[in-house]
Amino acid sequence: MEFNLEKCKSSGNKGKGVRSDCFITMELSDSNGLEIEINSKVNALYGDAIRELALKILNHFSVTNAKVMIEDSGAIDCVIAARMEAVIKLLIDTDKTFLTDFLQENQYKTERDKNRFSRLYLPGNSPSLMLNAGIHKPDGIILDLEDAVAVDKKYEARFLVRNALRSIDFYGAELMVRINQIPAGLDDLDFIIPHNVNLILVPKCEEADQIILLNNKIEEIKKKHSIEGNIWLMPIIESAKGVMNAYQIATSANNIVALAIGLEDYTADLGTRRTNEATESFFARSVVVNACRAAGIQPIDSVFSDVGDMEGLKENVIKSKALGFDGMGCIHPRQIRVIHEYFAPDVKEIDKAKKIVIAFEDATAKGLGVVSLGTKMIDPPVVKRAQKTIDLAVNMGKLSKEWRNEE
Amino acid sequence: MKRYDKLVKNAAGRLVPEEINGQKAIPYMGIGKYRPTGRKYAPLIATCADYPLDGNKIIPSLKEALIKSGLKDGMTISTHHHFRNGDLVAQQVFDIAAEMGVKNLVWFPSASFECHSTLIKYLEDGTIHHIEGSMNGALGRFTTEGKMTGIGVLRSHGGRYQAIQDGEVHIDIAVIAAPTADPFGNATGDRGSAACGLLGFALGDSEFADRVIVVTDNLVPFPCIPWQIQGNNVDYVVQLEQIGIPEKIVSGTTEITKSPDRLLLAEMTAQFCDEAGIIRDGFSFQAGAGGTSLSIGIYFAEILKKRGYKARFARGGSNKYLVKMLEDGLVEYILDGQTFDLEGVRSMRENANHLNTSPFTSYNYHGKGFFASLLDVVILGATEIDVNFNGNVVSHSDGYLLHGIGGWQNCLFSKCTIIPIPLFRDRIPVIIDEVTTLCGPGELIDVIVTERGIAINPLRTDLIEKMKGSSLPIKTIQELKEEAEKICGKPSKPKFGEEVVAAVKWVDGTVIDVVRRIEK
Numbered sequence: 001m002e003f004n005l006e007k008c009k010s011s012g013n014k015g016k017g018v019r020s021d022c023f024i025t026m027e028l029s030d031s032n033g034l035e036i037e038i039n040s041k042v043n044a045l046y047g048d049a050i051r052e053l054a055l056k057i058l059n060h061f062s063v064t065n066a067k068v069m070i071e072d073s074g075a076i077d078c079v080i081a082a083r084m085e086a087v088i089k090l091l092i093d094t095d096k097t098f099l100t101d102f103l104q105e106n107q108y109k110t111e112r113d114k115n116r117f118s119r120l121y122l123p124g125n126s127p128s129l130m131l132n133a134g135i136h137k138p139d140g141i142i143l144d145l146e147d148a149v150a151v152d153k154k155y156e157a158r159f160l161v162r163n164a165l166r167s168i169d170f171y172g173a174e175l176m177v178r179i180n181q182i183p184a185g186l187d188d189l190d191f192i193i194p195h196n197v198n199l200i201l202v203p204k205c206e207e208a209d210q211i212i213l214l215n216n217k218i219e220e221i222k223k224k225h226s227i228e229g230n231i232w233l234m235p236i237i238e239s240a241k242g243v244m245n246a247y248q249i250a251t252s253a254n255n256i257v258a259l260a261i262g263l264e265d266y267t268a269d270l271g272t273r274r275t276n277e278a279t280e281s282f283f284a285r286s287v288v289v290n291a292c293r294a295a296g297i298q299p300i301d302s303v304f305s306d307v308g309d310m311e312g313l314k315e316n317v318i319k320s321k322a323l324g325f326d327g328m329g330c331i332h333p334r335q336i337r338v339i340h341e342y343f344a345p346d347v348k349e350i351d352k353a354k355k356i357v358i359a360f361e362d363a364t365a366k367g368l369g370v371v372s373l374g375t376k377m378i379d380p381p382v383v384k385r386a387q388k389t390i391d392l393a394v395n396m397g398k399l400s401k402e403w404r405n406e407e
Numbered sequence: 408m409k410r411y412d413k414l415v416k417n418a419a420g421r422l423v424p425e426e427i428n429g430q431k432a433i434p435y436m437g438i439g440k441y442r443p444t445g446r447k448y449a450p451l452i453a454t455c456a457d458y459p460l461d462g463n464k465i466i467p468s469l470k471e472a473l474i475k476s477g478l479k480d481g482m483t484i485s486t487h488h489h490f491r492n493g494d495l496v497a498q499q500v501f502d503i504a505a506e507m508g509v510k511n512l513v514w515f516p517s518a519s520f521e522c523h524s525t526l527i528k529y530l531e532d533g534t535i536h537h538i539e540g541s542m543n544g545a546l547g548r549f550t551t552e553g554k555m556t557g558i559g560v561l562r563s564h565g566g567r568y569q570a571i572q573d574g575e576v577h578i579d580i581a582v583i584a585a586p587t588a589d590p591f592g593n594a595t596g597d598r599g600s601a602a603c604g605l606l607g608f609a610l611g612d613s614e615f616a617d618r619v620i621v622v623t624d625n626l627v628p629f630p631c632i633p634w635q636i637q638g639n640n641v642d643y644v645v646q647l648e649q650i651g652i653p654e655k656i657v658s659g660t661t662e663i664t665k666s667p668d669r670l671l672l673a674e675m676t677a678q679f680c681d682e683a684g685i686i687r688d689g690f691s692f693q694a695g696a697g698g699t700s701l702s703i704g705i706y707f708a709e710i711l712k713k714r715g716y717k718a719r720f721a722r723g724g725s726n727k728y729l730v731k732m733l734e735d736g737l738v739e740y741i742l743d744g745q746t747f748d749l750e751g752v753r754s755m756r757e758n759a760n761h762l763n764t765s766p767f768t769s770y771n772y773h774g775k776g777f778f779a780s781l782l783d784v785v786i787l788g789a790t791e792i793d794v795n796f797n798g799n800v801v802s803h804s805d806g807y808l809l810h811g812i813g814g815w816q817n818c819l820f821s822k823c824t825i826i827p828i829p830l831f832r833d834r835i836p837v838i839i840d841e842v843t844t845l846c847g848p849g850e851l852i853d854v855i856v857t858e859r860g861i862a863i864n865p866l867r868t869d870l871i872e873k874m875k876g877s878s879l880p881i882k883t884i885q886e887l888k889e890e891a892e893k894i895c896g897k898p899s900k901p902k903f904g905e906e907v908v909a910a911v912k913w914v915d916g917t918v919i920d921v922v923r924r925i926e927k
Contacts, residue, residue, distance in 0.1 A: 019833055042834050044805035045898035074833030077896060131894070132668045135858045169894070333667035397878065 001037045001069045003027050009090035011156040012083040013125070014071045020128035022072040024083045028091055029065045034058055040072035053077055057084045060098050066091075078167035079127040079160065086156035100167040102195070109229050110174045110198045112257050115139050115392065116298055117327040117343040118336045119176060123148035125157040130164050134171030136333035142176040145188050146203050154180070158191040165195040174198045176234070182210040186217045193221040198232060199257070204265065205235035206242045208252035215253050230255045234300065238262035239269045243284045250295035258298035260329065261288045264305075276312060278319070289324035301328035310338055317342035344396050345389045353393070354403065356386035410558050411907050419797075419845055423918040427910050428513075428537060428557045430575075435919040438850060443773070443916075448574030450615050462591040462629055464644045469622060470503045472643040473580065476618035478504060481511045481536075482579035485612045488518035489584065489596055489603040489745075493655025496584040496622055499647075501526055505534045513557070515576060516540040517567060517608035518811045522655070530555055539576060540567070541801075541811025542909065550908050551808045553924035559808070559909035561801055564608065564744075565770025565777065565817035566912050571611040573773060575916050581612035581619045583636060584650045588623035592641025593634035596746075597756040597763075599625035601651035604725070604746020604755050606635045607765030613640040624650045635763060657748045663705060663728070664698030668858055672827040673699050675879060676786065676856045677706030683873045685784045685823055686710050693722035693785040693818060696747045699827055700786050704728050711737045722769065722782060725751035725761065733761060742778060744769050744814060770817035772914040779814070782821035789826050791842045794884050796849030796864050798826065799842040801911060804835050806901040806925045808909060812846060816914050819851035823870070827856040836891035836898060838862075838884060843901075845920040846911055860887050902926045 007027050014023035022040075029035075038050050050070060058066065075083070078100040085098050119140035122129050125148075133141050143161040145154065165175060177192045178201035179185035185202070192200070202214060211233065218231055233256045235249050242249070243266070250259050263281050267274045274280070285301065292299035301320040304313045313335055320328055321343055328343075330336055345353065355373055360383045363371040371378040393399035400406055411424035417434035425432055433441060458464065466472040478484075484504075486497040497516060504512060510533050514526070517540060524545035529535045537557025542550045550559045562570060570576040585606060586599030596606040601624060613619050613636050620643045621636065631638075664670060676699075680686050692707060694700040704721075705728060711718060712735075720740040723729055727750035732738045734754075741761045746752050754761045769778045779785070790810065791799040800815050802808045818824065828837050838855065853870065855862045860882035863870050874881050882890075904924040913919040 042805075042898075044901040045835060046896065048899055049896055074835070076834055076894060132858060136667060136671060334670065 001035070001067060003067065003069070009087050011086040011090070014073065018073050018128075020074050020076065020079065020131055021126070022070055022075040022080055022083050024071075024087045025069045026087045026091060027067045028063070029067055031065055033065060034063070035067045037069045038072065039070070040074075042072065042074050050080060053080055054084060057081060057088070057098050061085075061088050061092065061094055061096060063088060063092065075127060076131070078163040082159035082163040083156065086159045090155075100163050102166045103169055105169050105171075106166065106175070107196055108172070110232070112230070112232065113298070114174065115327075115395075116174070116258060116300060118330050118339045119174070119300075119327070120333060120336065121148065121178075121303070121329060121331050124161045125149045125153045127160060127164070130168050133333070134169060134173050136336050137171070138173050138330065138333070138336045139327065140174035140176045140199065141170050142178050142201060142329070144178045146178045146180050146185075158188060162191040162195050165192060165197060176201055178203055178236075182214055186214065189217055189221055193218060193231065194225040194227065200231060200233050201260065202233060202235040203262070204238050204242070205249055206239055207245055208248045211235060211249060211252040211256070215255070232257040234258045234260055236260045236262045237284070237288055238265035240266070242266075243287050246288050246291035247294060250291045250297055256295075256297055258300050258326070259288050259292050260300040261285060261302050263302035276316075285323055285325070293324065298326040299324060301325040303329035303331050304335065305331065307332035307335065310334070313338050314342055340396065344398060345393050349389055350393045350399055353386035353389035356383055357390055358404075360386075411910075414907075417918065419848060419919060421845055421920045423910065423921050424907060427560065427918070432910065433917045435913050435917040438848060441915045441917050443573065447572045448577070448615060451617055462638070464592055464638075464641060465590050465626075466643045466645050469499055469620070469645045469647065472620045472645050473500065473503055474507075475643060476580045476620060478507065478509055478580060480509055481513075482509075483513040483515050483539075483577060485515040485578045485581045485616065486517075487583065487606070487608045487612070488516060488520060489606055489608060490601060490651035490656045491603075492520040492522045493601075493652035494520065494522055494584065495652065496582060496650050497523060498525055500582050501529045501534060505529055505532065510534060511536040511556075514538045514540070515578060517564065518813065519543050519546055521545065541813075542808050543810055547808035547810070551802075551806065551922060551925050553904070553906055553908050555908065558907060559922070560912060561812055561909060562912045563770065563812040563816035563914055564766040564814045565772055565779075566812070566914050566916065567608075568611045568766040568771045569773045569914065569916055570912070571615045572771070573916060578612055578616035579618065581609065581616035583609040583613060583619065583621050585621050585623045585636065586651070587625045587627055587631055588621050588644060589627050589629040589631035589638065590644055591629050592619070592621045592636070592638030592644050593629070593631040594621050594623065594636040594638075594641075595631055595633055596635060597633070597752055599623070600653060601625070601649070601656060602653075602749070602752045603651070603656050604752045605743060605763035605765075607744060607763055609636060610765040610767055613637065618642045620645060622647055622650055624648060657752075663701045666698070668829060669699045670702055671858050672829070672856060673702035673706055675858070675861065676703050676825055676827045677710060679825070679854065679856060679861060679874070679879060680707070680784055681710050682877050682879070683823075683870055686714075686716065688714075688716040689719045690716075690783040691718060691720045691722070691781065693779070693782050693821070694724070695786060695788065696724040696726060696745075697788055700724075700788070701726065701728055703786050703827070704732070708732050708735070708737050722764075722778065722785075723747075723751065725754065727751070730754040730761070733758065742769070766814075770814055770914075772817070777817065777820075779817045780820040782818070784823045784825060785818040785821040787815055787818055787824060787826050789828055790837070792826060792828065792838050792852070792855050792884075793842045793849070794838070794840060794888050796852040796855070796884065797842045797845055798847040798849075798852055799844045800846050802844040802922055804839070804843055804898065804901070806843060806903055806923070808922050812911070816847055819847045823853050824851060825854040825856060826852060830857040830859050830887060830891045831895050834895045836888070836895050838888045838891050839898075840888065844911060844922055848919075855884060855887070857887055859890055862887050
């Protein structure tokens with residue numbers, strides 16, 4: 001199929017190594033109706049279905065004369081639909097959208113203080129990495145519209161991320177999106193707020209004002225679509241200025257549930273280099289942990305970028321937990337297990353928590369107002385934390401549900 | 408000659424011919440139902456008077472050896488896949504045949520590889536009539552598009568030995584490429600620049616073929632020690648400059664996978680084996696050479712180490728990972744059927760506990776037992792599995808023939824057959840309603856492990872019982888199929904023609920299914 005390079009538009013990815021995606025080229029014509037050419041590696045099994053879907057979308061947008069070429073490497077419907085819609089909207093002005101099925105399985109809310117040990121970054125324009133992300137059981141998945149998407153792909157990525165939120169099963173992971181930097185990132189919101197995003201990561205956050213701007217827009221969209229419930233925010237601190245303003249940011253809105261720190265940009269901002277020893281970021285990490293604890297939210301650590309080095313990751317997690325962090329990002333599914341394993345309460349912590357909880361229950365049973373363990377008094381927040389440790393240990397299979405009876 | 412005739416429904420419900428390439432064929436009757444009687448096929452009686460008493464059987468060129476062997480129209484010529492994608496011998500044999508104007512040969516390889524796609528020109532010009540063995544890659548596409556003169560016949564490794572010993576395939580000339588050989592014809596695969604480990608796939612050919620030519624690029628004085636092929640069965644020895652490309656001989660999937668999805672599959676499989684009580688002191692296993700299978704081996708090793716267990720034996724596909732288990736004392740013996748890397752070759756050469764085996768010992772269904780059925784667990788692959796647990800390994804869902812059977816059918820007889828596969832590949836569901844080509848009956852396939860759930864064959868009530876309360880996602884095969892369709896959409900059927908282009912044999916020589924021509 002021949003295209004006029006001045007007039008045609010395209011969206012999607014193709015070429016060596018690209019899977020589960022499609023690349024669509026389209027040009028409007030004056031007559032001749034719809035000409036659709038499909039080159040698909042799954043043509044024998046899905047060629048007809050792809051054509052049917054393409055026609056349905058073209059009809060939906062009232063496109064009657066066009067040449068369309070679909071080069072497909074096994075994309076599922078919600079991916080094809082995102083690519084189609086993006087290319088159509090590059091060619092015509094329309095207010096319509098073409099929404100793929102909203103899976104019942106994806107329509108859940110998450111709790112403010114849910115566990116956030118691991119959150120897996122998924123480049124927002126790479127469908128092949130999204131399809132199986134959930135099976136690795138991260139606490140959250142991040143559909144990334146920011147740094148993982150090339151500038152000229154930002155537009156089409158929004159459609160893909162929107163359709164992914166609706167139609168790809170992430171098996172219960174908290175559904176997060178990293179939007180672009182404020183203010184550009186505000187334009188991403190229409191694509192995610194009505195589609196059950198649970199949490200928004202706010203990159204390069206430096207001032208509380210950015211959060212206020214963001215929340216205003218969120219509220220506006222929520223109102224328009226009659227959306228109830230909170231959409232959580234996790235600002236990412238990745239500059240010297242952000243570190244200095246960490247507490248103000250952490251307390252700028254009550255839907256902020258965590259602060260994350262991004263060390264690649266932060267070390268660049270300092271004019272230094274990231275090392276495994278991480279002395280250069282010790283101050284910033286401690287500030288973020290402290291700001292979060294003071295604000296009653298979760299401090300989340302930066303990603304560990306050497307995906308081949310599991311031993312290094314483990315060391316990193318142990319240090320991170322010791323500094324006071326509650327979780328960290330991951331850029332490869334294999335990192336999830338190590339992160340969970342070493343952020344999870346260890347044997348000593350579990351033992352201590354058990355003693356505290358039992359002491360508390362004994363005291364309550366006896367009608368005592370004060371809990372004590374040995375000669376030490378136990379404050380209520382300590383009891384609460386111990387109970388949380390126990391719940392976590394049970395959830396992660398590190399402690400039997402019946403632990404009280406197994407002593 | 409009619410390519411095929413008289414289609415009848417076999418015991419698996421598939422329409423198969425009773426005559427293939429002019430020869431009688433028996434439709435599949437069910438597992439263990441076909442019981443041939445009579446005696447095995449026997450080779451010709453040879454007389455030492457016809458052979459040099461000094462033991463020097465060297466012939467100056469392969470062409471002269473083929474002429475002396477009586478190469479003529481319609482003969483069956485066998486070669487072997489010990490050199491995998493680095494084979495330089497099969498090509499030369501057919502170059503010579505074409506040059507001599509010989510027509511209608513049957514090529515009987517133990518397996519074909521991508522490097523053999525150059526033989527397509529001889530299938531087109533009539534030098535080769537058809538292939539009995541495997542039709543991979545380009546050869547598979549050529550066959551599926553109905554371009555081969557005769558009907559392709561696919562057999563398992565064990566089925567190939569069975570066909571030779573039962574006289575179903577009569578080999579006129581066997582050409583055995585040997586990394587090291589002596590002038591008498593003794594040959595070994597464990598040394599020489601083309602070292603490939605063992606030569607087991609050529610054993611049956613050396614025993615039963617009318618003429619046996621050993622081709623080597625490393626001729627040593629008599630005796631070649633050890634001898635995996637006995638010179639007493641060999642007619643001629645030919646020395647060539649090079650018989651294989653070493654880096655391609657040990658090529659392929661001999662590294663553990665880096666794919667997180669496949670590693671998850673491997674982990675789930677190992678956990679399943681552990682929880683089902685399959686991994687215990689003295690157990691035995693076979694895991695293939697694919698990335699996922701290799702990783703499963705690594706997880707097995709971890710579990711064995713942790714529990715202080717030792718496996719009694721492992722069947723290979725040997726490779727550096729299995730060798731390490733042997734050397735670390737986690738496995739007592741490797742019974743090797745095919746050596747995948749140089750570590751495997753070294754180990755076989757140096758370690759008395761690393762033994763070479765053959766399709767006769769490991770896989771032959773018409774014998775008095777075979778090793779594969781003794782295994783506690785085997786890990787296999789598949790292109791498709793259906794809701795009745797039937798498996799396909801030779802074709803893809805688009806109908807194209809692309810792979811050989813290998814030892815797959817033979818391994819199904821192990822005590823537990825586990826198939827770890829992704830639920831879908833590039834949108835194509837792997838768990839489907841009915842396999843495109845039936846290669847293995849569901850009764851023999853016990854467990855399907857996918858990244859989204861594990862299905863246990865309802866026949867295995869023992870396993871179902873053991874896995875109750877497991878943290879693994881145990882589902883029904885129907886649920887898995889529905890999950891795949893929910894993600895991928897329901898696939899339509901490829902458009903097949905009526906015409907049969909290839910037949911798939913079961914381990915006992917009966918025809919279990921056919922491959923039909925694809926309308927391009």
